[in-house]
Amino acid sequence: MEQKVYSVTQLNKFIKMVFEKNTVLFNLSIRGEITNFKAHYTGHLYFTLKDETSSIKCVMFKSFASNLKFNISDGMKVVVTGQVAVYEANGTYQIYCKEIAPEGLGELYLKYEQLKKKLESEGIFDESHKKKIPFMPGRVGVITSRTGAVVRDIINVSTRRFDKVNLLIYPAATQGVDVPRTVINGIETFNRLKNVDVIIIARGGGSFEDLFGFNDENLARSIYNSEIPIISAVGHETDFTICDFASDLRAPTPSAAAELVYPQMSEIVSKLNMLKHRNNQAILNYIALKKQNLERLKASKLERLPLNMITNGRMAIDLKLKKAEALVKSKVQKEKISTVNLISKLDALSPLKTLTRGYIVAEDKSGKIISKKEDAKVGDEVTLIVTDGKIKADVKEVI
Amino acid sequence: MEELSFEESMKQLEEIVTNLERGNLSLEDAISTFEKGIKLSKVANEKLEKAEKKINILCEGENGELKEEIFTTNEE
Numbered sequence: 028m029e030q031k032v033y034s035v036t037q038l039n040k041f042i043k044m045v046f047e048k049n050t051v052l053f054n055l056s057i058r059g060e061i062t063n064f065k066a067h068y069t070g071h072l073y074f075t076l077k078d079e080t081s082s083i084k085c086v087m088f089k090s091f092a093s094n095l096k097f098n099i100s101d102g103m104k105v106v107v108t109g110q111v112a113v114y115e116a117n118g119t120y121q122i123y124c125k126e127i128a129p130e131g132l133g134e135l136y137l138k139y140e141q142l143k144k145k146l147e148s149e150g151i152f153d154e155s156h157k158k159k160i161p162f163m164p165g166r167v168g169v170i171t172s173r174t175g176a177v178v179r180d181i182i183n184v185s186t187r188r189f190d191k192v193n194l195l196i197y198p199a200a201t202q203g204v205d206v207p208r209t210v211i212n213g214i215e216t217f218n219r220l221k222n223v224d225v226i227i228i229a230r231g232g233g234s235f236e237d238l239f240g241f242n243d244e245n246l247a248r249s250i251y252n253s254e255i256p257i258i259s260a261v262g263h264e265t266d267f268t269i270c271d272f273a274s275d276l277r278a279p280t281p282s283a284a285a286e287l288v289y290p291q292m293s294e295i296v297s298k299l300n301m302l303k304h305r306n307n308q309a310i311l312n313y314i315a316l317k318k319q320n321l322e323r324l325k326a327s328k329l330e331r332l333p334l335n336m337i338t339n340g341r342m343a344i345d346l347k348l349k350k351a352e353a354l355v356k357s358k359v360q361k362e363k364i365s366t367v368n369l370i371s372k373l374d375a376l377s378p379l380k381t382l383t384r385g386y387i388v389a390e391d392k393s394g395k396i397i398s399k400k401e402d403a404k405v406g407d408e409v410t411l412i413v414t415d416g417k418i419k420a421d422v423k424e425v426i
Numbered sequence: 427m428e429e430l431s432f433e434e435s436m437k438q439l440e441e442i443v444t445n446l447e448r449g450n451l452s453l454e455d456a457i458s459t460f461e462k463g464i465k466l467s468k469v470a471n472e473k474l475e476k477a478e479k480k481i482n483i484l485c486e487g488e489n490g491e492l493k494e495e496i497f498t499t500n501e502e
Contacts, residue, residue: 191477
């Protein structure tokens, strides 16, 4: 009997199917050492897992790789969990990893995951509970080690951005069993003294074990209960601790935390100046618009309505506009003269006060406003308009 | 108004200016809005100028009482 001949594709398809049907290969954990690690630009991770005598190719797709809590590197001893399957295109089989855990830290990881799940289900990490971080706070509390680079980084970065920083440092342990107790003390002390507007909990980078003190249930609850907003800056960008999840904001690094609370001074000053300018411009534009409306009204047929109705209204508007315009213009002028004393000078010349201080407008018999001495002659009868009525008067002298 | 935080005074100033820019206020309201804008920018300016650089550390004294000291690093 002649043996059946298969194509390569058929064979690989068949082997793939055999693998897929196997319940052991479908989900298993394998211990080994990482070699030939490559992080592809697509976000997928490729590496080989080996022991003393054997090796197997592994791939971790981006969707799973993004959940990794530590950086993978060659020589790392790990336990990977996933499915063994066949890549049909070249007939190789490999592990499609779903999880990678450092060997030996398994127990700590389990503790971390369990605590995270528990607190999550209680709502300790809920977005709705998170407090807003104040922008340019009056005073910032920093809970960190009093020695080392972290406290200096925070001081350097914040003072570079904003030269008048106000920091209050609370010294705490950032490694070992004392971490939860001392950090909680800091949070509670600041909440009792109410002497800071925001708290930064900071610690530099370290291994998962180094940072483990920040994976503490009581610490998470203390952060949750704090009335003062808390920024967590524990470890590097890739490290996530329970402290980060419970805080109101997570900063990728301690320096980044300093940048989050202190704005760039120059940006603030220019924003304030821009608002001042807009305020001045808006009132000038407003006055110009009102003037334009008045001109349009004058030009319209309304002019022929009963005379006193028109003139009374017009004079009232004219008077108000002229006063307002003159006052506002003088304000803006003053600002140009002295930017240093800008505000106090403007304030002294309050148009409200001046508006009520009382102006008198004089007009001749024909209703023409007298603005120059040439407009009036001795013996002329003039009308003086004040805020609540008119006064008839004779010109006695033109000086 | 002086009790406003810097953040709040900037926010109110921005709102006021935007409102004034719409141009649909009465003349009296426009002037008083403009006035308020000037006061708010004064408040914000004062907050910036009054700020002082201070870096302290909270220490526990012999009797357990808390006190603030000027922070110095050993490296300095």
